[in-house]
Amino acid sequence: MKPGRDSLNTKKTLTAGGANYAYFSLAEAEKQIGDISRLPFSLKVLLENLLRFEDDRSVTVDDIKAFAEWQKSGKSTREIAYRPARVLMQDFTGVPAVVDLAAMRDAMKQLGEDPEKINPLAPVDLVIDHSVMVDYFGGPNAFEKNVAREYERNGERYQFLKWGQGAFDNFRVVPPGTGICHQVNLEYLAQTVWTAEANGETYAYPDTLVGTDSHTTMVNGLSVLGWGVGGIEAEAAMLGQPISMLIPEVIGFKLTGKLPEGATATDLVLIIVEMLRKKGVVGKFVEFFGAGLDNLALEDQATIANMAPEYGATCGFFPIDDETLRYLKATGRADDRIALVEAYAKEQGLWRDASTPDPVFTDTLELDLSKVVPSVSGPKRPQDRIDLQSAPQGFAAALDKEYGKADEADKRVSVKGEDYTLGHGDITVAAITSCTNTSNPSVLIAAGLVARNARAKGLTVKPWVKTSLAPGSQVVTDYLDKAGLSDDLDALGFNLVGYGCTTCIGNTGPLPEPISNAINENDLAVASVLSGNRNFEGRISQDVRANFLASPPLVVAYAVAGSMNINLTTDSLGKDQDGNDVYLKDIWPSNKEIAEVVREHVTAQMFASRYADVFKGDDKWRAIDAGDGQTYQWPTSTYVANPPYFDGMTKEPAPVEPINNARVLALFGDSITTDHISPAGAIKEDSPAGEYLKSHQVPVQEFNSYGSRRGNHDVMMRGTFANIRIKNQMLPGTEGGVTKYAPSSEVMPIYDAAMKYKESSTPLVVVAGEQYGTGSSRDWAAKGTILLGVRAVIAQSFERIHRSNLIGMGVLPLQFAEGESWSSLGLTGDEEITIEDVDQISPRANVSVSIKFANGDTKTITALVRIDTADELDYFRHGGILHYVIRKLAA
Template identity: 55%
Template structure:
């Protein structure tokens, strides 16, 4: 398996009477290739993968030397990284299943055995992104939401169940089990694999990629793993190494202790803010120093989870005694835990490490204070005590109110020529709303309409979940209640959370305040908030209210949580409950009362906040290994609904041309064996001109949509009623819906339209305003290629493969931005779309462009080179031109090959078909 040069590095390893094979890193050190003590831990794990898989064909001796050459001033070399497993969630997993099925159909059409398309590495798909919070605040909320989940997603789930029987090593964790990253942390992650490979029993580090950007959460137990788009994950599944530039590694040295009253959530919001300031995009981050030992593994995982918000590829902690204790607590086999320690010790990977780093950042835990993040960026931290000033300032900035809190408005024509002042609402104004049950409430700017304990980030951590339960208990004892207009929910990341909350008798306290379990999934954090009460939504629209949400999640991008809620805030679970009780965000909880008790006395947050020691004792007394063993014993079995699901069988998927959920995508139809290559882009038009921080939510929204939008129109034309539309996320197995939803977020702003929000554009040269999809269709009929221009951080956010697939299907040949988020950039490359970057200091605004020009991209006629310098000529209608240079953000020869083949899956399919033909 390994080339002759490094064959000595393959040796036997004895443990407890068993003999294993391992790729020994210390041999490379003996050969003078590296000094292991100076290499960051993550780089050593990459090196082990390259060494173990160096077969002289896909990975050769030079690749081993390149991986071993890491130093703080990182060499400009590439590394082919082969992961040990892949993790999928259902919103991104369904498109992966559809693509794999489409690859098999393409193979069958060319008279090749379709089973040539087969995963080469184990894969786990966790169904966790589809449950919505339609029902809440009642004991049967969970059952009702799950029933609806199956009704809405039965066809998608059948496709997943088909894949489970069609492909080897494809495991499915059914609905109602937990959130993918928490299930990964508590059960799927092994730290070290004991695996049979080619008849030999090998030991190797647990490594993975996942189709969700928060996959790095597994770094909390010392596992190298990060989020990729479904496209790249599918290629990894099919045995394609992930070719990457050797990364810079930033070390974060932790010192001190968290102060009382500060939670792991507060810590992660501080670190996220700090690392965004440092700039860690495309970099690995490792935590070390004396402060690491002060953090539980759950706290570490909370930090690692938010690697994408920090900007890093991974955020990783060492494997130490606390890691082993966590493996024991979560029910892992004791023999395996011993094996983990012995193997990692043999590789020099166990315990505290202080290697060399590209850059070292100092962080003092003692400086952490209670905080939130908002109103639309997870790295925009706000000290809790500043919320009362933050929110009025936000509304002033948005021109909703002036500096005195008075409404800002404009004169309105009454229809008879008279003008009246339409001032809207002052900051302190409240409007009466009568709910469906007759209850009367009052809401205004800043009212908290959603208070959700949700997301893998925090529900994985007993300290903050128990704190939320204890705060609820203390609040309930004082007679505090959550206002009727607040939509409350509790979505645990695994069933173990419910188990220990029940054991501590805290679940009933949370339920008393309305925080009943609504499902075991991402819910609010992914945008599956469900509807607000109709009178509430009507009041928002009628009064242009800046309503708010507070959630214990990791994402709060515009229109992600709910399209009607303008400002969203991330906070720890206990603070979620606190702001739910307060019912508003423009409040200083350090100095203002949260409410009044039964006797009318003011109650402050400090009166109900639990003591640190009480939280620790509650965890110690109520969280046990038996809980994890019991709840995960049947993780792959599912409930009676899953068992009763009638799924198709066979090696090739039986496509239904009438389906509105699962359709064969066009990517591999009429598939040529010759690669298409690349050529200059001639006479292209601009489809959108965008600003900074356009997220993958803006590009490919996951939430609900209306019948007025192109996706809704397509479904309506096929007899689907609006209440059956479900969400974009649930329709990701249908390219017809998804390409119509691309660049269709209700909050996206195409700068061609002077402030108008939504998926609209100008068709040139007619000058007509239309939807992005309609314009793209007209350009397609005219055989006109398209480009999109943007500012900084294009594609930040979730690892959403449809953000790239939809870009491709709209006919966009290239995007041109000031900078890119890694996953979106790689997904574009994976679909054969060119991500181009303006020169330093330039952008479409600086160059005087507005998107109406004709664009020609030159420098591709001789083929594409890594990081190629290309020239773009923008020609105006009067014949004048602006010429500027761009850099192709295609970093490696492998990435070039993806673009030249039209995409990475096209390359893999071409290789498979060619191999079988020969």
């Protein structure tokens, strides 16, 4: 960290835990800029950041003063430059970021400059957590077998990451089999108050970060301001570039009361997601306040913060209070760090207690915790919450409206070689997985107790259900073992399958072949129930249409029930040993029982022990020979390849090429997510990516997932826009990544059409509706777009991260005028589009777009340039943010 000029003289000294720390005082700033006492806590964190980095260039005193003005009105149009303290990555999104760093070193060398200029300037932690797949389940050796398969599949990637760990300064790797990045962050990496040495002093300041996963927001439960960005933005942050952003609106979410008996943190967050989606908080901060915070454990707060992407906010922030200190102590943080957190928060006005006045917010909403009821969300969006008692009706409605099968609701089909039948609504996947819930001991213990009670009653899981337990850290196994609950979960088939993000990201692994065949041969709409945060179409399994989010104990109960058609609140789950009906209430533990088990069996020593050698890895990791050298010796690999972004790069940027007579590659409706755009899940044999792998002698059983091959651009560009559920409106009524090649009207995969257009040097555009690019912050949704030859995306509105990522790769985002859309213009995708004066654009200016229809008619419309800031314009003119950084460092 290199502090700025501090023209307001806010630097002071704080003593805590027997040590002295320099810090930038908000109280001193207030004396000069005006009242900031009731700023939201999250904005105080941003304000401190500007005080620390004020340089009269990227950060000015006027930027700082804008926060006092914000408090008066609850909003601002001021653009600021924000520098997070650190960067967090997972391996799916981290591998391409490290690939880019390695390629940037090559580019620097080609420009005649020192490649070692390319190094993270901010600390970077990469946690390998997204590569384990549930190939084996329901048995005592599932974990060992899945880990062995993981290393077999990912050896080339892991060798590359281990090279990066040695080659780059300020870069640490948490090896496979340790945990989910967000849980490792919450339990170990995050400090709430960060420290760094500069100019012979130790500075204390708020712990902040950006991450290459949208659920980076989880750590806001520990009062660490952070959110997900694309890998492109993350790379810029680690290379010293500030993140340009407007001072956000902050929605205050007041919590009162206490959760009732039988309700979990998962039920609470599903209601919060529903409320905030209805409110509309995209691009805004949400900050939680009110007396109800006193009745929420920090783990519950982290559960809520985790799902900020699902409720649409940039982040969901919780202030520092006594519960923060309790959690830091409970997870084995050092005493001197805890003392610093308390002293710093109280000195800086960042501490919350009963006497704290409510901050000023842009707007507020309120929830009485006592009104929370057990819930599920589905069948395809996290915000579509259903009261548990209404879940069968919810599935029935989807069977009718989503799948058009209401007239065959009772259909049952035989499964080859099995003595049971399968029907619509049967649950074929029940997974306790994902960062949202496996970081929370209360719901994990509750799941174990449900399993214990079900086992005692003689209940078993239905034979068509694929069960799995994928905790977010090894500590979970420790406390489940200590409480004796692992045996009960194992007995119901919820054996440990790995430490990582599995089912929630599509690493579900294959269903047993007879079940998969029965589903596909009979077009069954079967279901999954998972304790995750994402349930978008096609994400969990290509065999499973309906996906429902639920708490871990409900996942266990649904696995026993075996069907979404069963009402867990009123119907019998099965018979006990004496032939009596067993109901959910008979096996559900009380809140008191859950709390007692947590208190007795979750200890600080577990955290201290598990994280003592967190970067060491197992024998398999330590045995990897990664080589050395400051530039990477690229092997012939279908996992890791040197991308073409910097081919022919010069020290000075060339003028932006015109976009004349561009063809429409795809025409999309509303809510096209980055899950639709970005390659994800399994690679189909007959897809362009599958054909590429076969041409490189990769057998089908070794295809692995798109996520595992994110370091190879040849695979990833072939999987862009290839989601099996994506709907290109150029071909109404079809699903999947296909398009119409306009010159011949031939229907073909989007990749194949893009390559044909490339042969004739024809530029491409994508046209879409509202909320284009919602979903995970995936860099490949932008990288794949540019590699296919798409020069611009014209949509009715954009999601924040994806819009930024498009610019970061040199793609121009344009927004239709208010009330205008491709539908209202009568577009079919056969048009030719010219964007006027693309080399003369300026931030948020209007630009003329000329449309030539297939019949020869022409029409000119005005679109809004969604390059919002001067920095973004620089990135666009350089051909992307990485080119900009290389040229800046080379200069």
